[in-house]
Amino acid sequence: MSATSPTAGAGLPAAHSISLTLNGQPRRLEVQPWTTLLDLLREQLQLTGSKKGCDHGQCGACTVLVNGKRINACLSLAVMQDGAEITTVEGLAEDGRLHPLQQAFIERDAFQCGYCTSGQLCSAVGLANEGRAHSRDEIRELMSGNLCRCGAYTNILAAIEDALPACREGGRS
Amino acid sequence: MTPFAYARARQVDEALALRAGHPEARFIAGGTNLLDLMKENVARPGMLIDITGLPLHDVETTADGGLRIGALVSNADLAYHPEVERRYPLLAQAILAGASPQLRNMASTGGNLLQRTRCYYFYDAGVPCNKREPGSGCPARDGLNRIHAILGASDQCIAVHPSDMCVALAALEATVEVAGPAGRRVIDFADFHRLPGDQPQRDNTLEDDELIVAITLPARGFARHHAYLKVRDRASYAFALVSVAAALEREADGRIAEARLALGGVAHKPWRDPRAEDLLRGQPCNAESFGRAADALLQGAQGFAHNDFKIELARRAIVRALEQAASQEGTP
Amino acid sequence: MTAHIGKPLDRVDGPLKVTGQAQYAGEFAVPGLTYGVAVNSTLAKGRILALDVDAAKAVPGVVDVLSHLNRPRMAAYDESYTDMDSADGAPFRPLFNDRVLYSGQPLALVVAETFEAARYAATLVGVRYAQEPHQTDIHRQAPHDAPAELPKPRGDADEAFARAAVKVEAAYSSPVEHHNPMEPHASTVVYQPDGGLTIYDKTQSAVNTLEFVSHIFGLADGDARVLSPFVGGAFGSGLRPQYQVVLAVMAALHLKRSVRVTLTRQQMFTFGHRPQTLQRLKLGADQKGHLEAVIHEVLGETSRFEDFTEHVAEWSGALYHCDNVRLAYQLAALDVYTPLDMRAPGAVLGIYALECALDELAVATGVDPVQLRIDNFSPVNQNEGKPYSSKQLLACYQQGAERFGWSQRNPQPRSMREGHQLIGWGMASGAWEAMLMPASAKATLAIDGSLVVASATADIGTGTYTVMTQIAGETLGLPMDKVTFKLGDTSLPKAPLEGGSFTVSSVGTAVQQACQALIKTLLETAQKDDDSPLAGATPDDVECVDGCLRLKADPARSLTFTDIVRQSGSPSLEAQADAKPEAERDKYATGSHAAVFVEVKVDEALGTVQVSRVVSAIAAGRVVNPKTAENQILGGVVWGIGMALQEETQLDHHLGRFMNHSLAEYHIPVQADIQDLQVIFVEEHDRIVNPLGSKGVGEIGIVGVAAAIANAVYHATGKRVRDLPITLDKLL
Structure with a gap:
């Protein structure tokens, strides 16, 4: 059974x-x-x-x-x-090389305390895999299941926008 | 969380047999609400029967042109299913207005129907609640009731059903196919959820030993004229204060041929009243006819102080949703 | 030169945070760890008659259930429970006796071998109470004067108000809010074989936690060490040691085992919060809007056991010029936990009311809201009778207004619309103190030329690791990767609480001074050799470049750090600095300032508000790292949006209990709520505030935002909502 x-x-x-x-x-x-x-x-x-x-x-x-x-x-x-x-x-990183989203999060300062960051990153990878976010507003809506109490949303959005093309090319999960 | 046994079923009959042998058991699929409630000590099943392996993952067109949705299809898969996007965009919109992408990936179609209320008192095992502990009282009536019901409430319970998807399913006149020890039966969506009355512990008419196996949509999908309007306290990831599923078919002259109207966030079940829809049939699409339908749908609405505003809000939301449905083709 | 200060450098802890390697207090693996889960009261006031723990103890894996009946010895006197951020009164003592002081109070701790066993057993603990009547409603409790030193009244505000040509009188309210950092409070207490304790705590000061638990449990120096390398947000919730660390230490001492206590999200609503306030503002002005009278009366909420005070009304006597000012502050003591400093405590409330009232004055006088503020600008803090060391607020107005396009604003409410959306523009000023606290830091240069600088401060997401690395690297002329900054450890030199926006100024100054002292040590060491190329040079004669100490006048006369350390015969050279505010500072008032411009879109029928655009112009002295500083301001704006539109912890007064204790029902902004936010750092040079010239940016970003939004909502709709949050029901 x-x-x-x-x-x-x-x-x-x-x-x-x-x-x-x-x-x-x-x-x-x-x-x-x-x-x-x-x-x-x-x-x-x-x-x-x-x-x-x-x-x-x-x-x-x-x-x-x-x-x-x-x-x-x-x-x-x-x-x-x-x-x-x-x-x-x-x-997420492969062979010691950061995932494009991880790299973009660092460059865009897309976090402060870091406690929501892992979830934001995995969520953004999921978002990339889904292929449903084609505009800023769509990213905003489809990333709304990840709270950031530090309020780094502007930078999170920028980092995801930066990295989405590389995610699509790489097809990485 | 109370410890529980775990078993997996592969077939519907097997699941039902397990359930029959274990009255303390509950079925689990997505688990997004059940585990939530178990962690709050609100639900304490002695056993969970994992039904995710059951063959209920398909979406198929029915002989009469409708759509039969397996109970285990995830909310996300359903919202993004090509047939749903094309023929039932109202349903897709309603699903995507709810929860978060993560939760929609987990939650099942059947489970969405079985979501329990978000009433603060129901969720807090440290305070009375008739729904959680029948007879213990309802602190919401004289307490914090901003998010509570304005229609169909009882002395015992003023909680609301939290689902968005169900509001669209009510408007679309879906049916719910359930399997139980006595075989299968089909429940009209309007009869699936119930009002609290003097049994607020019961959310719906599903028997304890029954399992939802499918939801079926009739052929009529209102793909041209529809709107799902959700009013909430933030832009996303919040439950509805009021939501409206509006669907119209229009004659060549613009008059309304067919109308459907359902409300979320206002009652213990998705709120629908055919009389409101009757008032729309044959009418032109304008603020007057929409307002009359809104008034009819909200007849008897009653607030409990903090939620008084919902009556006017619902009226305005209904009119807005009907305007959107009437004026726009495809997505509003 | 190796210039780091002022550069938008990436966070040095970024790689750890994006790979999940940064470890927070509840994440340290310990062999034989036990898990504690607290049992909380369900009523607001009374006594515990009996605790039934038999069923809980029978659960397999349960080690013990601690309560006031069997806890180890704890200090009895209130004094032992005071901490670096205590309020006046008798601090809360977890599991001390049978008294129930508030709903949600921890009454027992179930300790088990697994988290799940402890969680389950905690549901089986039965509590029998003797209930007593409670009061949690600020409107139904007689207030008492707050034990706060308010500025003395100046002029005769009541008389000036009575005869003023234009009067604004309005009452504003703000609700209880909870900090809700993403990381729930957690403590892992490692019980060492010798009985010593290593405590990983979520705190804004490891020093504070150590002193607190040492006093309570009678620990001697060296018995315990507190570590807090990463903090998953705090916003003030970590300024006082919270009950999870008391319970975890208590259980570890009692059981002689390692214990972790992590609060649930629901339990995050069972300690301090931003207090509810009722405020009354009276502004009197001449026809042109020049302030002639300011009366600001505040009623705040506190607990029965402590009087929590913050600077709410003071700002109304400091931000603008006015010769007739009267400020009042009262408290209502309720059966709740003591309120707690929360991001820009006091200021965010008082300036919300003041800046809304000023907007009402602008409407009453017909003066543009920006012009009104310019006309009332004060370069002097009249509360203190001192000039500001710097106050580039006028530049904030000018640059913010320009970026926003304020000159296009039609003052008429309801004058802009887009379909169903009414559009409104509003603005407000913001202010915060620029404080400086004593702080210590130690700089250690290793023989390989790498530098370690350390101070027991914290990084709660603010960027402390990065900014201190920049300051140290710049002072010693080293690249960032040669410098390591250590914090969050009581074995390091003492630092103040990480809060109040005074970390960069206080600890940064200490870091700079420690590095300068190290240069002196290097020079002295180098000069022990009579043939030193640096012979005869004073510290002013030398500079640090690329890991070398060299003469400014003759760069060829140079020694590498490595050579100097080797020459010393030690593996490293170190220097410590204990920085203190300079006396010169006392002659000045110090503060950071802001001008916030907001556009809102309000659905005319449904009342939903979207903040579509914000420009925040900030004057906060020298910005050490524009990237992390901008992030702080952006975060402050997001907090302001939450405060204005969403956040409210709702109390059921019948039950005396907060009821929306979850992140589903306590709303904070989500990604979809946040649209176009822009930050401007206005140039501001200040040699008085501290040697770095930096004022800190943790608080200033939130101050004024709620008022600017409320004012924009008025401009959009013509409705003046004076009760936060501005939820849609208030706009129908």
């Missing part, structure tokens, strides 16, 4: 074994049903680049890419990501 093999836990429902590809690396993991993808990344795998700003899908700081699509990792159960290909901010 279940595709995964539950293992026994002391007085609590069973843990499950899942396989996924994380930043290009295949991983096999034991997860409790109630562990979110975000808590798995941050607390168990020490991939703290993905941030917890609200834990309720209301800020976007936890945005990661699952099979190339941006989602809120805080509202996703790890156990439901079996077989998925997941990219976090730690996986």
Whole structure:
């Protein structure tokens, strides 16, 4: 009935074994049903680049890419990501070379405190993959799922505008 | 979040059988609202049945020219589906007015119908709420009710349904196909969500052991004359104070042949009243006829102090949406 | 020359932030870490009769449940709980006793081996209360005088107002707001094998946190060290140590284990906030708008246990010339947590009311709003009776108005429209203090010629790492990549709180002086060799270029830093500076200033407001890094948009509880709300304010924005909304 093999836990429902590809690396993991993808990344795998700003899908700081699509990792159960290909901010650079969006964020000073930045970046990669943003207003609307309390929106917009052409050419996720 | 068991189903029957054996279980697909509520200790299922593997991901044209949407199609995929963009742009607009791109990528079509209210009191397990704990009281009536209902509320609950997509589905007269232990049945959209009455804990007429499998749109899509107008406290990523789905078909002489009008953010369900639409049929498109329809749709509207403004706001939004629908072809 | 100051350089911490490698307080991995989750009160006032913790403790993985019943020893006296940003009164003491002082108060801490177990068990803690009547409504509480030193009344404002040719009298209100930095407050306390504590805390001052927890828990010098390398925004929320660090340290000491406590977003609404205010302004003027009377009365909210005060009314006696001024400030004590400094505390509220009232005066007199302000300009702060060290506010008006196109403005409300949208133009002035605090810094030059400069300040996103690197690099003539700045660590020389826009001036001065002292040390070291090419030179005779110390008059007489360090026989040379404000400063008033110009589009039928254009002209002295400084101002403008149109924490007075405690229902601007924002830095030279001539830009960007928006909304619609935020229902 279940595709995964539950293992026994002391007085609590069973843990499950899942396989996924994380930043290009295949991983096999034991997860409790109630562990979110975000808590798995941050607390168990020490991939703290993905941030917890609200834990309720209301800020976007936890945005990661699952099979190339941006989602809120805080509202996703790890156990439901079996077989998925997941990219976090730690996986955006390739061979030590920053992703065009990362580079543009630095050049445009598209952050201050940095806490929303990972989510903004992964969201922008998702935006590029979707190919639906063709104007400033469309970028604004389609980046509105990522709050920035420092208020660096002007620079975030500029950085994304700068990097979108390179993202399209590169076709990178 | 209360610990829970997890199981995965691959077929509808398998999901239903799992559910039948586990009364404490809930189905999970996108999880965007369920996990949210579980973290707030508002929902405490003992088991989650993962239905994302069920074969309910297709969008197909029906024999009579309608569109059957699998319950697991994501909100984003639905909004950007070529058939929806072309034939049901009102639905696409409504979906894209809601939530964020991330949430739309996760949330399922069926799950969107099952979103629960954003009432502050419902979400805070530290305070009374009849919807969360029947009989505990409704602090919203005499409390902070700026975002609450002006239509169809009860003494027990003045919460509103938060969905944008559902407002369009109501206007388009969609039907909801559900599967349960007794087989399948089809629910008219107007009958799917319910008013709070004295059972505010129940949002809709879906039975606990039933599963939404598809939403079907009739052939008539109002692609030429439609508008989804959402009024909210910021430009994006906020729930509607008032939203309007307006759809028209016009005669050659410009008069209204067919009209649909539904409101979001004002009631425990998408608010529709055929009498308002009847008033539009045969009428010219002008402020007068639109205003009459708005008045009819808002008949009996009642505020609770902070939300009194919604009555006038809704009236103006209805007129605006009808104007947009009438004057523009394609996207407003 | 290696000139860094004034250059728009990229942030030195940028690569860490865009790759997810910057680690914040709740992100440090520790073997055997436990997780604490707080249980918060659901009523606003009363006593705890009983705590039922059995069910919580039975959850697998739960280590313990701490409360006032079993907590370790804590200091009893209020004095031990004071901190660098305390208000008058008795500071809050988490888990101290059975008293419930506000809704949302932490009552217990569940500690477990996993975050999830602690979160679940926290829902199982049962609390039985003896409820007492509460009051959270500022309108229903008798006020008392604020314990604040207001400027004495000057002239006779009431008499002058009575006889003024033109009078404006208006009441303005502003709601409770919460800081809501993106990073929730978090502390990771590492319990060392020797019993020492390493505390990673989200704070605007590691020093403040260390002193606070040391006093509370009786820690000796050296028992604990506080680190705070990255802070995910704070805006004032980190000026006082918040309860998560007390709970985390308490649990670590009690359990002798490492503990992390991270607040939920909901819990971010359970400590300090910007206070609600009710303000009354009376402006008297002659027919041409020259101010003859200013009366500004403020009622702010505070808690029952502390009197929170900020500078709200002062600005009305300082920004413009007026000889008859009376300012008043009262507080209403409510059953809420003590308010807390929040971006441009006080100023943003008082200047909102003042600048709206001035707009009303402009309408009443028919004088253009910019001209009105120019006509009332004061080069002197009359509150203090001192001239401003610099105040390029007139240049802000002129340059801002020009960029905005203000001269095209038709003063008539409702005179511009675009379809359904009414268009309005409004403006306002802004001001903030230019403060200077004592600060220390140490500069260490290694034998490889690399420089490390350190001070226990913070970078809450403001750019401290980058700006200090620039100042140090410029002073020692080194490229940026040869310089490392360290902060957020109590083992470093002391710095003031990171706040109030005084970090660049205070810590920057210390960094500059430490580097200058290091030059002196280098020179002295070099001169120990009798044959030194620098023999006989004084510090004024030398300069640092490309890692060399050389004679200005004869650049060929030069030594590399590496040679000098090697010559010293030590692996490095260091110098420390303890910078203090100079006495000369006391003769002057100091401040930064702004002129903000705003265009709004208001949907005539639906009341929705879009801020379509903002030009913010800023006079803040010397700008060390135009790129990061502009970002600060842009952020301030975004905050002003939120304040004007969206932000409000709503209190249910029956329950005594904030109810919209989430980022879905506490609205802050999103990307789609932000349109065309432009920043101008007006040239302003100031040798008095501090040796760098820099005034700081963290606060000035927000001040005046809400008023400019409110004034633009009036210009668009003819409606004067005097209650923030200007939500659409107020414009229907």
